[in-house]
Amino acid sequence: MSTLRALAAAQAVAAGVAQPVATVRHLHLSRRPLVLVPLAMAGEANAPLAAMVGAASGEARLLIVPQPRNRDQRFAFVAELAASVLPYVAAHRGANEAVSVDRGRDVRYRYLDAPQVLVPNPAGVTFLRLLGRATRFRRTDGEYPVPASVPLLGRWLTFFAERAEHPGSATLVAMTQALSLHWATGQSAVEDLHLPALLGWIAPPAGLTGAEAAARAEDPMRCPPAGPATDPGFDNERLAPAIEAYAAAESDTVARAAAYAELEKLLRDQLTPTWELMWRAVGLLRALPAGARVAGRWDGDRDAFTAHAEHVDADGAPQPRRDGAVAAAARLHRLERAAALYAVQRAYDDPLVMAEYRLTGEAFVGEVLLADPARVDDSGRRPVLRPRIQLVTTDPMLVPVGATLSSPVRPGQKARVIYVTPAADGKTEVVLELSGGMGRGLTATPGSVPEVGERLCYTTLSEAYVPSGTFPAVEETPWTHGGPPAASPPADVPAASGGKPAGDAPEADEGWV
């Protein structure tokens, strides 16, 4: 928690409405995102109860499971969900573009667009991850066959859930997190997980303060929870009798249809408020201009989508239950790199995020007092262009002499700190020596060297490419990590734990029963 964000929260308390903590949108928003609001049955292992799904506010489709403990009905639900999600995914496999790789020596293709799924909260992401886990290994033959769309959906849901772990990815987004990235409310992080309360703070209805709107949103009668967990009161008083009525109707088709309609109505009433909030939140986010580096990160999502689509096409194996040692280390490394880059990119895109680094002394904004754009350093073997500029800043200056800085407006140019001199009134004078990004030769291309009077931000954060680490091949897993796996079956490789293979049970008896 940065002091800047904490201050915004304090200001939100005083103002009675959420305060911005970003000036641009740090997240790609698809033209037609697929909003998915799942509900789960209490007490069961991730058993679906209902879902509302659709790619536009007016295209809500309600799916329900009238008897969530019934295995066949669960898979029928998953198949119905697949009938909504898979065509949406497929619709993004239209045109593609060539991307050069390996310094132009090769070329690969990626789809021009990718699917984007929005769920209300992180618990929704967990629900989809577990739903993917419960379905991707299902068989279409054998004792309990399921439609082919069920394991396929499972693989896509797993793909989405894995992307959701990837910092900066917008493939599967929890709405509460997307909103918290842009606004600070006057309530705690725990309370921000409740989408209605969070939106109450960000956009309170007329005549109410954010705090009042949030308090109102906590009443489950007025504002049903955004799932996947349902309100226990609703379960006990409304849902349980309706499910019993449906079960009691048995073969009486008229009674059964009536009971089904009643259940559908109940669940629709629980889901519709969240559905509407989701689209309101989409509207709020869309109103923000996208950050400059958002499109670049979406390219990464499109790459991942293309790769997974090709993997599925090529009859590749479903994602394993657990990563092996090497795959886990590589994944962790990938996530860490993504997290670091995402933090830098957000700061570069957004002065309000950069302000957090200015407060901690990792960045400063100053005005150029003097500039020597033609300075040439001829002390080396051959002369090089090394202009110097002097800035004055009022920010706390903790950057040491010799540090290399860069500026968001000139990311290709490095600036080395030569002198740091405290001046009057708490100001600091900084002399920087510039290199790179000024064209070839000993004269800087016009505009490449900051001019006197320019206000600039310099920071130790760098977008520069960091080569990724190398990892051993699976068969060379070091002994510290359990050594090479004994036998490596090509498909799902369950990591051995406690001497007993984790996935030893046959597939058939491990689905919902």
Added chain:
Amino acid sequence: MRIADRKCKIAGSGGGAGLSWRVVTSSEQRLAEIRGGLPPRRHNARTIAALTGNPGCRRRAILDGAGVDKPALAERIGFPAGFGQSRFAITRGNVFEAQVKADGGAELLRLVAERLGVPVPTVASWTDLGDGDEVAGREQRSAALLTAAVTPDASEPAALFDHPLLGLDVAGRRVHLEPDLVAARLGGRFHVVEIKSFPVVDGQADPAKLAAAAVQSAVYVLALRELLAARGLDPQLVSHEVVLVCPRDFTNQPVAHLLDVRKQVLVVRRQLERMDQLDELLAAAPADFTADPAAATATLVAGLSQVPARYAPDCLASCELAYFCRHEARGQTGTLGRPVREALGGIDSVAEVLALAAGEPVADPQREEAAGLLRTAARLRADAIGTPV
């Protein structure tokens, strides 16, 4: 083992505890007044576990110590708490437990023994201690049978005790606890077995549920250890490893896991020792303090405000009075969560934070540094919202 020793002495000496007995009685009376005419709400492992969440809250210590009906109290003062359990969850939990314990616990015995890495015994005794209405009798019976299970004879078969009733002194009152199962003489020790219906998928469970189960089991371990210590037996005969039995993946098949609850045992014991000082907390509370739901709302609110709470957002998940405390604490940085409060230099009041950020003079020299940071933060924030980088 300090607490256990002390308990042992009181239990053993009887007459020598006259003075403390009187103190306990007067506190009892006082607590009964606070509670009103109602019988005390019983603590259970879950409420004891919840104590560890916010140990510094005096209001909670006194109300829980008195066994006040907090849901009724919260309702009465206009801040009803939305605590409740879905009947689907309750049904599923009961069905799973019954399934696991079916056939005299044969399957359960195999699971537990395999997980402990000991040979699965061919015979084991099964004692159902869950029956009988009379609490004191049940506790005595459980205590007698459990302690009798300690034998030096290694050839004795393993013994499983279904729903034994254990006792624990919480704030000077006997509290009764009912673990799902206690396994004796497996691997030479007692093991608390807890049956939960949340799934373990690919070896991973919901972290929050797992943490709650660990604390709850630690309470049972503590109670069982005290029982042994009170009978002059070695409390370390109770393993710090608890066997957690959960459904595996998305099936109903049970799977056993070991949970090391040493840390939780320490934490719970520390909280219980703190609760023993309820007398001191009572002395600091106003003499006419009452939480009797029958009293007038204004009296209740006025009384509660005299007993300081320490509200934190975590309270919302574990204390029925949390919504009242949150309302009371509005305008305090603590309501935004501890990380926010710390990031604001530990200053309590939102108004003071904003005043310092706006550059108002600092009254307290200790706040100088925090004030400087807040002023800079406010300047940078204004600067960033107004101008591009």
